[in-house]
Each structure stands twice: as structure tokens, then as C-alpha cells.
Amino acid sequence: MIRILIRLLSWFVLLFKIIFTSQAWEHFLIRIRKEFNQSYWEKRLKYLGDDILFYKYVVIHSPEKVSIKSHSRIGDYVLIWGGGEVEIGEGVLIAAHSVITSEGHDPNAESIRDSSYSGKVIIKDNVWLGAGVYVMPGVTISENCVIGAGSIVTKDIPANSISIGNPAKVIKTKD
Numbered sequence: 001m002i003r004i005l006i007r008l009l010s011w012f013v014l015l016f017k018i019i020f021t022s023q024a025w026e027h028f029l030i031r032i033r034k035e036f037n038q039s040y041w042e043k044r045l046k047y048l049g050d051d052i053l054f055y056k057y058v059v060i061h062s063p064e065k066v067s068i069k070s071h072s073r074i075g076d077y078v079l080i081w082g083g084g085e086v087e088i089g090e091g092v093l094i095a096a097h098s099v100i101t102s103e104g105h106d107p108n109a110e111s112i113r114d115s116s117y118s119g120k121v122i123i124k125d126n127v128w129l130g131a132g133v134y135v136m137p138g139v140t141i142s143e144n145c146v147i148g149a150g151s152i153v154t155k156d157i158p159a160n161s162i163s164i165g166n167p168a169k170v171i172k173t174k175d
Helices: 002-021 023-042
Strands: 059-061 066-068 079-081 086-088 099-101 121-123 161-164 169-173
Touching: 099 121
Parallel strands: 059 079, 066 086, 079 099, 086 121
Antiparallel strands: 161 169
């Protein structure tokens, strides 16, 4: 009797493992998350295009000032500070742990805590931000750009360029 119970239990564990670790299950969960996030952010953002995929733990402050166009992907643990307005173009890929901020503090103020400034951030179409990229207030990243992982973008980036570093500098222009 104990052998039968152990065998049944092991079959159940194996079945559970097959179902919940399969790619089909993972795709199912992504689809559910996509539908939930689409409806959640649609109500809160200034504009939200079609076919947007928000991965886990995306945080958007002041969402009423953030626009995201169609076919963009926002990676795990991305943080967007939208107080000074953020526009994200079509087909943009933002990798995990990136930060886009349109707000900051004045380091020369008497009380840094009470000071603030903002600048609109514009990320145009077909841009890829690598993992851990920081985009600072008032920056425009033009079309077809790639920003390397860990870069800090403090100034505008021209179209069709690849930039890396702190601060991010153009290292190559795409053909």
C-alpha cells in the first residue's frame, strides 16, 4: 500500500513538474501578465499603444504624464519617473533594471531635499536601452539608437548611433 502511495505521489510530482516548468506554461503566464498589465496601464498612462509587454515589477511614477507607443517592451524592474513627462516611441526595447527619470534635484540649492527640476524625456522609435541604463531629465534619444548596458544618458543622442559609458558617448554610427 505504501509503495502504491509513493508511486502515485511521485507521478503527481512528475506531472506537476512537467506542467509548471514547460515553455507552454511560461507562455501562458506571459500572456496573462500581458493582458492584465495592458488593462491596468491603459487606465493610468497618458497614452498606451497596442502590443506593449510589461515584464515583472515595472514601476511608473506619475503615469498620467507617460506615453508609450505600440510594440514596445519594458523589462523587469524598470523604473520610470514621469513627473516632467516621458514619451517612449514605437518598437522600443528597455532592458531590465533601467531607469528613466524626468525629474531631479538641484545640487546647488541651499536645501537639496526641497529643490527640484524636471525635463521632458523623449525616446524615439526603434531604440534599445541595454540593462541598467539611466536616462536623465531633458534628454532626447533619436531613432534607431542602441544604448549599451550600464550607460548613463545625460545629453541628447543623435539618430542611428550606438552609445555607451558614463556619461554615454556615441562610439559608432549605424549604416
